[in-house]
Amino acid sequence: MSEELHALVVSVGKNAAWVSLEGEQLPRLAQLRRASGRRAMPVPGDEAEVRLLEDGSVVVEHLAPRRFELLRRSVDGRTKIMAANVDLLVTVTALADPPPRLLTLDQLLAFASLDEIEALVVFTKPDLGEPAVRDALLALYARIGYRVVLVDPKHGGNVDGLRAALAGRRALLTGNSGVGKSSIFRALGGEAIVGEVSRHGLGRQTTTAARLYRMNDGFLIDSPGVNEFGLGAVTHDDLTRAFVEFPQAAHCRFTDCKHLQEPDCGVHAAVAGGRIARSRYDSYRHMLLNPT
Numbered sequence: 207m208s209e210e211l212h213a214l215v216v217s218v219g220k221n222a223a224w225v226s227l228e229g230e231q232l233p234r235l236a237q238l239r240r241a242s243g244r245r246a247m248p249v250p251g252d253e254a255e256v257r258l259l260e261d262g263s264v265v266v267e268h269l270a271p272r273r274f275e276l277l278r279r280s281v282d283g284r285t286k287i288m289a290a291n292v293d294l295l296v297t298v299t300a301l302a303d304p305p306p307r308l309l310t311l312d313q314l315l316a317f318a319s320l321d322e323i324e325a326l327v328v329f330t331k332p333d334l335g336e337p338a339v340r341d342a343l344l345a346l347y348a349r350i351g352y353r354v355v356l357v358d359p360k361h362g363g364n365v366d367g368l369r370a371a372l373a374g375r376r377a378l379l380t381g382n383s384g385v386g387k388s389s390i391f392r393a394l395g396g397e398a399i400v401g402e403v404s405r406h407g408l409g410r411q412t413t414t415a416a417r418l419y420r421m422n423d424g425f426l427i428d429s430p431g432v433n434e435f436g437l438g439a440v441t442h443d444d445l446t447r448a449f450v451e452f453p454q455a456a457h458c459r460f461t462d463c464k465h466l467q468e469p470d471c472g473v474h475a476a477v478a479g480g481r482i483a484r485s486r487y488d489s490y491r492h493m494l495l496n497p498t
């Protein structure tokens with residue numbers, strides 16, 4: 207006798223995956239079937255049918271079709287699936303320590319826009335940052351149209367506000383190392399599960415593999431780092447659309463304007479007139495000229 211159950215994939219190793227069974231707090235280690243050579247590798251966020259064997263071991267039988275795949279692209283056109291079924295990309299930026307790196311933030315927002323996934327802009331470490339910088343950044347991204355949340359996960363400031371913004375969402379934390387992603391994950395309750403995973407022997411993998419925490423109807427994934435998120439080769443057209451305030455603020459003389467040296471460029475005029483932030487233009491220019 208064995209039982210077939212619904213599970214969420216938490217973290218994936220070479221031949222096994224940690225899965226969270228419906229109604230259970232702690233993830234279990236599950237074997238991946240090897241029978242078929244072209245079985246799909248699970249990724250965090252996958253929904254799976256698993257079989258619970260009499261001896262207590264778990265086998266992944268079947269992966270449900272994915273509603274969404276978060277892809278890492280490289281310039282040579284290769285892709286890697288980072289996570290499945292995510293519906294919210296949470297960009298985490300510290301106001302200090304490390305200093306805010308707006309290029310990373312803008313890259314992640316463009317990534318979300320090109321992948322047609324909603325983004326939430328989170329700033330951390332308000333206790334360490336300059337109030338003026340904080341206010342300017344909150345205003346800048348809110349004006350573009352993003353939902354912005356300020357949180358201090360270390361001291362518990364506005365954790366409830368962030369929890370409300372994530373309610374029912376299948377969210378992925380992204381951002382540079384040290385900005386507070388794992389602190390957010392813990393502040394929202396993810397620690398117990400991660401702790402148990404390491405205790406059961408995931409070992410070193412906990413630092414590199416993405417980790418998932420079930421939250422009400424949704425989930426939260428703590429990702430290893432932003433370096434994993436390449437945009438690949440992207441055209442100036444796509445990039446202009448991904449910087450969502452550009453098409454609204456600008457009308458260029460040439461329809462194929464790259465907003466670099468062209469005459470009568472509406473984007474340049476909007477930057478000069480303060481309708482597009484210089485930092486956003488700098489990010490656009492950097493991304494266009496240095497594809498990752």
Ligand SMILES: Nc1nc2c(ncn2[C@@H]2O[C@H](COP(=O)(O)OP(=O)(O)O)[C@@H](O)[C@H]2O)c(=O)[nH]1
Pocket residue numbers: 330331332333334357358359360361381382383384385386387388389390
């Ligand atoms: N002062 C302060 N420190 C924070 C805050 N959030 C995180 N930290 C600290 O920043 C460091 C890096 O946090 P961590 O969550 O590991 O960042 P991650 O690399 O993005 O996962 C840790 O020492 C945290 O305690 C915050 O809001 N204020």
Ligand SMILES: [Mg+2]
Pocket residue numbers: 387388389
């Ligand atoms: Mg971390």
Ligand SMILES: [Zn+2]
Pocket residue numbers: 458463464465466468470471472473474
């Ligand atoms: Zn232009």
